[in-house]
Every structure is written in structure tokens, then in C-alpha cells.
Amino acid sequence: xxxxxxxxxxxIQAGLDAYFGYPITPQNEVTAYMSQRMSEEKRVFVQxxxxxxxxxxxxxxAATGKRTMTSSSSPGISLMxxxxxxxxxxxxxxxxxxxxxxxxxxxxxxxSQGDYFQSVKGGGHGDYHCIVFGPSSxxxxxxxxxxxxxxxxxxxxxxxxxxxxxxxxMMEPVVIPTNSKLNTHKLKLPKxxxxxxxxxxxxxxxxxxxxxxxxAVEQHNYDLQxxxxxxxxxxxRCEQSDVDDADIIIVAYGICARIARRAAQQAREQGIxxxxxxxxxLWPFPSEQISKAADKSPIFLVVEMSCGQMVExxxxxxxxxxxxxxxGRPGGGIPTVEKILEKIEQLTxxxxx
Amino acid sequence: xxxxxxxxxxxxxxxxHYCPGCGHGIAHRLVCEVIDELGIHGKTIGIAPVGCxxxxxxxxxxxxxxxxxxxxxxxxxGMKRTNPDKIVFSxxxxxxxxxxxxxxxxxxxxxxxxxxxxxxxxxxxGMTGGQMAPTTMLGQITATTPQGRQADGQGYPLNxxxxxxxxxxAIYVERCGLCSPAHIRKAKAALKHAFELQINNAKGLSLVExxxxxxxxxxxxxxxxxxxxQNEMTKVFPLGKLKG
Ligand SMILES: Cc1ncc(C[n+]2csc(CCOP(=O)(O)OP(=O)(O)O)c2C)c(N)n1
Ligand code: SF4
Ligand SMILES: [Mg+2]
Numbered sequence: 001x002x003x004x005x006x007x008x009x010x011x012i013q014a015g016l017d018a019y020f021g022y023p024i025t026p027q028n029e030v031t032a033y034m035s036q037r038m039s040e041e042k043r044v045f046v047q048x049x050x051x052x053x054x055x056x057x058x059x060x061x062a063a064t065g066k067r068t069m070t071s072s073s074s075p076g077i078s079l080m081x082x083x084x085x086x087x088x089x090x091x092x093x094x095x096x097x098x099x100x101x102x103x104x105x106x107x108x109x110x111x112s113q114g115d116y117f118q119s120v121k122g123g124g125h126g127d128y129h130c131i132v133f134g135p136s137s138x139x140x141x142x143x144x145x146x147x148x149x150x151x152x153x154x155x156x157x158x159x160x161x162x163x164x165x166x167x168x169x170m171m172e173p174v175v176i177p178t179n180s181k182l183n184t185h186k187l188k189l190p191k192x193x194x195x196x197x198x199x200x201x202x203x204x205x206x207x208x209x210x211x212x213x214x215x216a217v218e219q220h221n222y223d224l225q226x227x228x229x230x231x232x233x234x235x236x237r238c239e240q241s242d243v244d245d246a247d248i249i250i251v252a253y254g255i256c257a258r259i260a261r262r263a264a265q266q267a268r269e270q271g272i273x274x275x276x277x278x279x280x281x282l283w284p285f286p287s288e289q290i291s292k293a294a295d296k297s298p299i300f301l302v303v304e305m306s307c308g309q310m311v312e313x314x315x316x317x318x319x320x321x322x323x324x325x326x327x328g329r330p331g332g333g334i335p336t337v338e339k340i341l342e343k344i345e346q347l348t349x350x351x352x353x
Numbered sequence: 354x355x356x357x358x359x360x361x362x363x364x365x366x367x368x369x370h371y372c373p374g375c376g377h378g379i380a381h382r383l384v385c386e387v388i389d390e391l392g393i394h395g396k397t398i399g400i401a402p403v404g405c406x407x408x409x410x411x412x413x414x415x416x417x418x419x420x421x422x423x424x425x426x427x428x429x430x431g432m433k434r435t436n437p438d439k440i441v442f443s444x445x446x447x448x449x450x451x452x453x454x455x456x457x458x459x460x461x462x463x464x465x466x467x468x469x470x471x472x473x474x475x476x477x478x479g480m481t482g483g484q485m486a487p488t489t490m491l492g493q494i495t496a497t498t499p500q501g502r503q504a505d506g507q508g509y510p511l512n513x514x515x516x517x518x519x520x521x522x523a524i525y526v527e528r529c530g531l532c533s534p535a536h537i538r539k540a541k542a543a544l545k546h547a548f549e550l551q552i553n554n555a556k557g558l559s560l561v562e563x564x565x566x567x568x569x570x571x572x573x574x575x576x577x578x579x580x581x582x583q584n585e586m587t588k589v590f591p592l593g594k595l596k597g
Pocket of ligand 2: 370371372375376377405431475479480506566567568569570
């Protein structure tokens, strides 16, 4: 199975009630797969007229308490930003998959990590966050789906899966996590008593993002921020390897992290002590873990398929304790093990006295 | 003493924020009366637009959502597809439905979504200060047509209902005017029919356009606004059933 299909099936197994989407490469497998499987499961599939419509269909289904998702690639995700801001403001749970491609503009259909800023810093208007995952294998792409739905429900927040064209298209053996509708991750999910189900024998429910009373939106923002602090505390996930004795620590996520890991292993074989930190959640960002690793003064090398976006968060976490160096390739260029090794070797050259 | 008129239960007892003579208040009452007469209060979900009616949930005592400007038909699609047993309606102005949300309404009709759409055509953007809407009349003075709307450069009034009526997925389209007691009674009958179709699981979208006074930005008294609808607006937006 390719990553796109594995993720789609995992979403169905996670209890997805409704999928809405508009075709775009490199994630067309998702729309095609969903059109077949969702009808087999007698669940909802709609090919929308645009990504603007798709995200608002998600908004509608989410407002009634259903598990719902959409998927797209970079240009389509840009169109969804209005909707994502409204989803965040109205605190509606949903999952949005971005199989990133080269940008800006129409760019190309090659894999990229150019939408990091858009995903973790907001993207739409207003002060908000979505939980953002950066899976690095087809298996993880699938495994993250039930978790993403559960966390979205638990915190009433949109969850974004930030994948790239390689992960979407790559074929790997994968075990789909099944029957995870409830509590796979041992979460006790709150009841959706806010959902719009018809005010039959109860008071009217309202899902909104507008408050005109003085100070009301200010307060709403403080409430959202309090929730974000909880998520930062409870849900930050990252993988660390060979970090303790490392002179160089590579920070990379997604498919880049796999390439970086290989380079780190080869560097070790050459006697250079390289470790890796791989953020699994990009928001919340593993700042604490990186800050702690920075205490031992390794050099940080951040590798991305972009001109350097996540590197800004690494710098914030390192806070000047030790140098942070960036290397990456934008617009569909894929970093190679050799190139990363070359970078590592450069970093080991001692300056002449 | 005999009660000859009382507020229908679904219309909340809430001080109005609408201007005197505004059509939104009339439209709200009609929709609430229809909901109560059809006995669907407990299974109805309403969608408020961005426009003067953005706070519609302060008046309608049903489950309601407020959505981005123009996106109501897409949101309604997500709701109705996942909750076919519920009655879903959107309430949208002419900026919401006929300008920024044109794609969403056309495609909801095109897909034959089982929805009821209430379309308030007051020929202006009321909420933002009375700017030109696609439905603004030729010669009409608005905040952005200070010399009156000219066809050359600003286009002709857009007849969205006529556009929608040609789509097979739109099963019922009628235009009514909130411009006299008799017209208002007709409008109520049309709204009722639009909801009944959804209740009876009719396969498609029903829409009632209501020509609605905006005395504030038409710079007219409420009675003159009603006469303006009867004598002028109906020439461009003829009343009656367009489909179904
Ligand atoms: C994306 C976006 N653009 C613009 C606006 C500003 N805006 C609010 S209401 C409105 C027009 C409303 O006009 P209409 O739909 O005719 O409703 P009315 O107030 O006349 O009932 C506009 C342009 C907005 N809220 N969102
Ligand atoms: S501005 Fe016009 S549409 Fe808005 S409340 Fe006043 S009269 Fe009604
Ligand atoms: Mg208007």
C-alpha cells in the first residue's frame, strides 16, 4: 500500500464518518480510495467543488459531532486556511492531511516541506494553533490517524498531518491499526454535548466564532491559549537517537528525518558522533527536549526540504546556547545521505588558530 | 381578553438589533412559525450567515452554527450528508449567497443537496455599511456606487434564483416579497413548502428568495421601502415560482 492509501484506510478504521476532498497531486490516491471504501462502509464521501468547500463541509460535519477529515496538497491547503481558522475558533475537532508539494504558487508536484510555517504558526487569521504531526514512514502515517482523531476530539481542535509527496506515494509494508474508534490510545474522550444534533428536549446549542460583547473575544483567546498550554504539556512527541554523547545533533522531521538518520549512522561509522532528534509533533514542538540536548553544547544541524522553516523553532529552543546550522533543499529537491554527510564533515573541521 | 397574536415558541423573546422596518425581522418570524407549524423544532439545524443576520441564533431557538461568509451551503452539505434525519436550513443575504458564496450555492444545488435555503435579497451589503451587492438595482445609490450603479463597469443586477432554477438539482425555487401583508402571507407559504420538501425527503435543494427592505441603506422610510419593492424591485426580480 502507498502511504496515501494506508493513511486513508487507517482513518476509516479510526471511525471516520465523512470525507470531503478535491483532487490534487500528490494525494489523489486518497480521494480515489475514499470514494470506493467510504461507499462500501456506507459512510459519507463528497468530492467538493473546491478546497474552500471541502473544509467547510468538514466544518459542518464536525459541528454535528461526526468524525470527519479532508486531505489535500499545498495549494489546496492554502485555500482551506479560512476554514481552519474558523474550525480552531469554534473548537471543532477534525483531521486535515497535507501531502506537501513544491511551492510557492503552483510550484510543482515534487515532495516538499515548504508548508511548515503555514501549519505550525497558524496559516489563517487570528491567534490559534492546530496539533500538527510529521510522520516519517508509511506505518507512522497510518498509526497517527487514530491518535490524531482522538486528540482532536479530546481537545476540540483541528489536527493536521503534515506529510510530503514521498511519504504519500511510497510503498511500504504496513499494518493498519484497526477498530480504534474509541480509546485505542486509552484516552477517555469527552462527550460531545456541544454538538448540533437538534434541540430536542434540551437547550439550543450554538457553534460560533463571533462574540460582540466587550472583552469576550479577548477572553476566548485566553481560553484557547490555556488549552494550547495543556496540549504542549501533554502531547509533545519526539524521537531521540544517539543524542547523549553527540557532537552534532541533526533535527529533521518526516521523510527528511529518515535520510538524516542514515547519514548520522554512516557518520558514526566514520567516528563522528552524530545524534538525531525527530519531532513527531511539529506543534506542540519538542522545544524542551531540544533545549535540554543543547545544554551539552553540540552543534545543531537542521535539515529540511525547504529554505529553512523549522530551523527557526530549533533556534528558539536552543536560545543561543550553541550554534544552529541549516541545510536544506526547497521546491522538490530531496536531500541525499551524501550531501548531509558532507555537511556533517564540514562541521567537524576545526578553525585554524 | 382574547389573544389574537402571539410570538411563536421558536422565535426567542430577545430585543431586536435590526433597524426599524428591516425585512430580516419579518423573515425570522416566518421561518420560526413554519418550524413550529411543521413540528420540526427538535430536529432542525440552522446556519447563520455573515451579514446583518449573523446573530440569527439569538432569535431562532434551534441548534445553530455561524459560518464563514458565503460558505453556508458547503457547511450545510457536511451537516445534512452526515445527518440525513435532520432538517438543515441556511439563511443567507445577497452578499453572502450571490457574491462571495456563489460557487457554494451553485454547487450545493448542482449536487441536489437536500437543503432549504432562505435567501434575503435586500440589494445591498447591509452589515458593512450599505455597499453595492450583485443584486443592487441599476441607478441605486450605495456606499460604493455614489453616482448610482452603472451597468458599464458595475454590471447588471444578478438574478441568482433564475440561474439556480435551471439546475436539475434545484427542485423548488420561488421569489417572494416582504412588502405587504398579502405578500408576506405568500412568502410564508413558500417557506413552508421549502421545508416540507426536505421533510418529505425530496431529492434536491429548495430555495426561497425574499425581496427584503433595508430602509437604512435605501435611505427610505419603512413604508416607502415596501413600495419600492412592489414598484421597482419586482421589475428586475419578478415574483413567483421559478421552479417546482
Ligand atoms: C471573508 C469576508 N469578507 C468580507 C467580510 C465583510 N462582510 C461582512 S457582511 C458582508 C456583506 C453582507 O451582505 P449581505 O450578505 O447582503 O447581508 P445583509 O447584511 O445585507 O443582510 C461583508 C462584505 C467578511 N465578514 N468576511
Ligand atoms: S442595515 Fe438594512 S439589512 Fe441591516 S439591519 Fe438595518 S435595515 Fe436590516
Ligand atoms: Mg444584503
